[in-house]
Amino acid sequence: xxxxxxxxxxxxxxxxxxxxxxxxxxxxxxxxxxxxxxxxxxxxxxxxxxxxxxxxxxxxxxxxxxxxxxxxxxxxxxxxxxxxxxxxxxxxxxxxxxxxxxxxxxxxxxxxxxxxxxxxxxxxxxxxxxxxxxxxxxxxxxxxxxxxxxxxxxxxxxxxxxxxxxxxxxxxxxxxxxxxxxxxxxxxxxxxxxxxxxxxxxxxxxxxxxxxxxxxxxxxxxxxxxxxxxxxxxxxxxxxxxxxxxxxxxxxxxxxxxxxxxxxxxxxxxxxxxxxxxxxxxxxxxxxxxxxxxxxxxxxxxxxxxxxxxxxxxxxxxxxxxxxxxxxxxxxxxxxxxxxxxxxxxxxxxxxxxxxxxxxxxxxxxxxxxxxxxxxxxxxxxxxxxxxxxxxxxxxxxxxxxxxxxxxxxxxxxxxxxxxxxxxxxxxxxxxxxxxxxxxxxxxxxxxxxxxxxxxxxxxxxxxxxxxxxxxxxxxxxxxxxxxxxxxxxxxxxxxxxxxxxxxxxxx
Amino acid sequence: xxxxxxxxxxxxxxxxxxxxxxxxxxxxxxxxxxxxxxxxxxxxxxxxxxxxxxxxxxxxxxxxxxxxxxxxxxxxxxxxxxxxxxxxxxxxxxxxxxxxxxxxxxxxxxxxxxxxxxxxxxxxxxxxxxxxxxxxxxxxxxxxxxxxxxxxxxxxxxxxxxxxxxxxxxxx
Ligand code: SF4
Numbered sequence: 001x002x003x004x005x006x007x008x009x010x011x012x013x014x015x016x017x018x019x020x021x022x023x024x025x026x027x028x029x030x031x032x033x034x035x036x037x038x039x040x041x042x043x044x045x046x047x048x049x050x051x052x053x054x055x056x057x058x059x060x061x062x063x064x065x066x067x068x069x070x071x072x073x074x075x076x077x078x079x080x081x082x083x084x085x086x087x088x089x090x091x092x093x094x095x096x097x098x099x100x101x102x103x104x105x106x107x108x109x110x111x112x113x114x115x116x117x118x119x120x121x122x123x124x125x126x127x128x129x130x131x132x133x134x135x136x137x138x139x140x141x142x143x144x145x146x147x148x149x150x151x152x153x154x155x156x157x158x159x160x161x162x163x164x165x166x167x168x169x170x171x172x173x174x175x176x177x178x179x180x181x182x183x184x185x186x187x188x189x190x191x192x193x194x195x196x197x198x199x200x201x202x203x204x205x206x207x208x209x210x211x212x213x214x215x216x217x218x219x220x221x222x223x224x225x226x227x228x229x230x231x232x233x234x235x236x237x238x239x240x241x242x243x244x245x246x247x248x249x250x251x252x253x254x255x256x257x258x259x260x261x262x263x264x265x266x267x268x269x270x271x272x273x274x275x276x277x278x279x280x281x282x283x284x285x286x287x288x289x290x291x292x293x294x295x296x297x298x299x300x301x302x303x304x305x306x307x308x309x310x311x312x313x314x315x316x317x318x319x320x321x322x323x324x325x326x327x328x329x330x331x332x333x334x335x336x337x338x339x340x341x342x343x344x345x346x347x348x349x350x351x352x353x354x355x356x357x358x359x360x361x362x363x364x365x366x367x368x369x370x371x372x373x374x375x376x377x378x379x380x381x382x383x384x385x386x387x388x389x390x391x392x393x394x395x396x397x398x399x400x401x402x403x404x405x406x407x408x409x410x411x412x413x414x415x416x417x418x419x420x421x422x423x424x425x426x427x428x429x430x431x432x433x434x435x436x437x438x439x440x441x442x443x444x445x446x447x448x449x450x451x452x453x454x455x456x457x458x459x460x461x462x463x464x465x466x467x468x469x470x471x472x473x474x475x476x477x478x479x480x481x482x483x484x485x486x487x488x489x490x491x492x493x494x495x496x497x498x499x500x501x502x503x504x505x506x507x508x
Numbered sequence: 509x510x511x512x513x514x515x516x517x518x519x520x521x522x523x524x525x526x527x528x529x530x531x532x533x534x535x536x537x538x539x540x541x542x543x544x545x546x547x548x549x550x551x552x553x554x555x556x557x558x559x560x561x562x563x564x565x566x567x568x569x570x571x572x573x574x575x576x577x578x579x580x581x582x583x584x585x586x587x588x589x590x591x592x593x594x595x596x597x598x599x600x601x602x603x604x605x606x607x608x609x610x611x612x613x614x615x616x617x618x619x620x621x622x623x624x625x626x627x628x629x630x631x632x633x634x635x636x637x638x639x640x641x642x643x644x645x646x647x648x649x650x651x652x653x654x655x656x657x658x659x660x661x662x663x664x665x666x667x668x669x670x671x672x673x674x675x676x677x678x679x680x
Binding site: 134160188215 | 510513514517518521524558559560561562563564565566567568569570571572573575576577578588590591602603605606607608611615636637638639641642643644661662664
C-alpha cells in the first residue's frame with residue numbers, strides 16, 4: 001500500500017503521474033510519501049487567475065511509482081497552503097522563493113525569510129503574478145543571517161563575488177580557530193527573472209531559454225522542457241531523435257565529470273590532474289563541435305526532436321574507448337596518490353541517514369547511499385532498453401563523490417557506444433500538434449548533477465503561459481552547509497567542488 | 509608509486525599547447541587610447557578578474573576551458589587573479605542581474621586604472637535571451653564602461669582569448 005494508491009493519480013506519461021487535491025491534504029500526503037521512503041523533489045506556485053481560478057501550489061514527489069505532480073488550487077485573495085518543510089526540510093527554500101515570486105504563503109513555516117528577493121523588488125510586490133508590471137526599485141532591507149555567538153567565534157563572509165572562476169553567492173562561515181561551526185548560504189544573486197521571461201514565448205524559443213537555466217546542464221534542461229511540451233501537446237517524437245537526445249545527455253555527463261575530476265585534483269594541489277583531465281575535456285568538446293556543431297550541444301534538442309544528426313558514429317564509439325583508457329590511467333594516479341587520498345577521505349561527509357532525511361539527490365546523493373537514478377528505476381526511451389548501471393557509495397565524503405564520478409564516467413562512455421549501436425535511421429523531428437486549449441506537461445531527465453524537472457503550461461494560443469524549471473541543486477545546497485560543519489575552512493573549496501552545485505539553476 | 513605514474517603519463521602526453529590566436533581588432537567597441545608607456549609597462553602580461561554578473565554558467569565553462577593546457581594562456585602572459593585590485597582586465601559574463609549590479613559596480617571601482625572591461629557572451633553584449641527585466645539590467649555596457657564585446661553563446665575559448673588580447677593590445 002503506498003501513499004498514492006487510494007488517491008488515484010492520473011497517468012500522464014511513463015512513470016509520470018498527476019494528482020489534484022485540496023491544499024489541506026498536502027501535509028498528510030507528504031507524511032505518507034515520507035513513510036514510503038519517497039522524497040519531495042520540487043515545489044513552486046502559479047498565478048491562475050486569468051484562467052478563472054485563484055493561485056495554485058505545485059509539489060512534485062518521488063515515489064515508488066515514479067514522479068507525481070500534485071497541484072492544489074488556492075484562493076485569489078491571500079493564497080496560502082500548509083507548510084511542508086516540517087516533513088521535507090528541502091521544501092523550506094522553495095516555499096520562501098514561492099512567497100517572494102508569487103505571494104503565496106506557506107502557513108506555519110518555521111523560516112519565513114525572503115530567499116530570491118534581495119533588493120530588486122519590494123517586499124509587497126511579487127513579480128510572477130500576471131499583473132505585476134512594477135519597475136525595478138532598489139530596496140535595501142537587510143537579510144537576517146543566523147548569528148552564532150560564544151567565546152572565540154568569529155565570522156568569515158565570502159562573496160557574492162568569489163576569488164575563483166565560479167558563480168556568485170554568499171557564504172557566511174562562523175568558525176572557531178579553523179573549524180567551521182556553521183555555514184550559512186545566501187543565494188539568489190544570479191536571479192534574472194527566467195520564469196517570467198518564459199511567459200508568452202513560443203515553444204521553440206522556450207527550449208533555448210530552458211537550456212540556459214544552467215548552462216552546464218543544457219541538454220538535460222532542454223530535453224526535460226521538450227518532454228513537457230511534447231506531453232502537453234501530444235507530439236510524437238521520432239525514435240532516432242530520442243536516441244540522439246540520450247547520446248547528447250551522456251556526452252554532457254562525460255564533459256562535466258571530466259572537468260570536475262580535474263578540478264578536484266587541483267583543489268588538493270595536484271595540478272597534474274587539472275591539466276590531464278582538462279586536456280581530455282577540451283578534446284571532448286572539440287569532438288562535440290566537430291560532430292554536432294556546438295561544444296556544449298546548445299540548441300540541438302528542440303521541441304519535437306533534435307536539430308543535429310550523428311554521422312560517423314563508429315569513430316565516436318572508438319574514441320570513447322580511448323578516453324576510457326586514459327581515464328583509467330588517471331584514476332590509477334588518483335588512487336595511488338597519498339596526499340590526494342588523505343585530503344579526499346573523511347572530508348565533507350554527508351552521512352546516509354542525514355542525506356535521506358534532508359533529501360540529498362543526484363550524484364551527491366548516490367555518494368551517500370541515496371540510490372536513485374531515473375535512468376535506472378524510471379527509464380524513458382531509450383534508457384528502458386539500455387540497462388544503466390547505477391553507481392553508489394556509502395562514505396558520503398569527497399572521495400565517494402569522486403568515485404561516483406569515475407564510475408558514472410566509465411558507464412557513460414560505455415552507454416555512448418551502446419546508443420550508437422542501437423540507433424536506427426529515421427526522422428529527426430516532428431511538428432508539434434496545434435494547440436487549441438490550455439494544456440500542461442512535465443519532463444524529467446537524469447542530468448549529470450541530478451534530476452532536472454520542468455513543468456510547462458501552454459496557453460490556448462500555443463504560447464508558454466507558465467514554465468517552472470527545477471534544478472537538483474535546490475535540494476543539495478542545504479546539505480553543502482551541513483557537510484562543511486566540523487571541517488577546516490581550507491577544505492571548503494574541495495568540498496564545494498565535490499558537490500558542484502548550480503547557482504543559476506536555483507536562482508532562476 | 510603515484511609519482512612514477514604521473515611522470516609516465518606526462519611523458520606519454522607530451523606537449524599539447526597550441527600557438528596563440530591573433531588579437532581580433534574587429535571586437536573593439538571604443539577607440540583605445542593606449543599610450544606606448546602602458547604597453548611598455550604591461551609587456552605581454554595581463555591579469556584578468558572574472559565577474560559572473562548573472563550568467564547561466566555556460567560562459568564560465570569556456571573560461572575554464574581556456575585554462576586547458578591546449579591554450580597555454582599563462583605562457584602568453586594572461587593570468588586569472590583572485591582580486592580586482594590586482595588586475596588589468598575585468599571579464600564580465602551574464603545579463604547583469606539586479607542582485608549583482610552593485611557588486612559589479614564595486615568591483616569595477618576596486619580595479620585600478622588603467623583597466624579594461626571585456627563583456628563576454630551574448631548576455632554580456634546584449635542581455636541575450638534573458639534581456640532586461642525586473643531582475644536583469646541587460647548588457648554589461650549599461651552598468652559599467654565596456655571596451656570589448658565578445659559575442660557567442662558561449663564564445664569559444666579562442667574567441668575569448670582574442671577579445672582579451674584585443675582589449676589590452678590597442679592597435680597592436
Ligand atoms: S551568453 Fe550564453 S552561455 Fe553565456 S551566460 Fe549567456 S546564455 Fe549562458
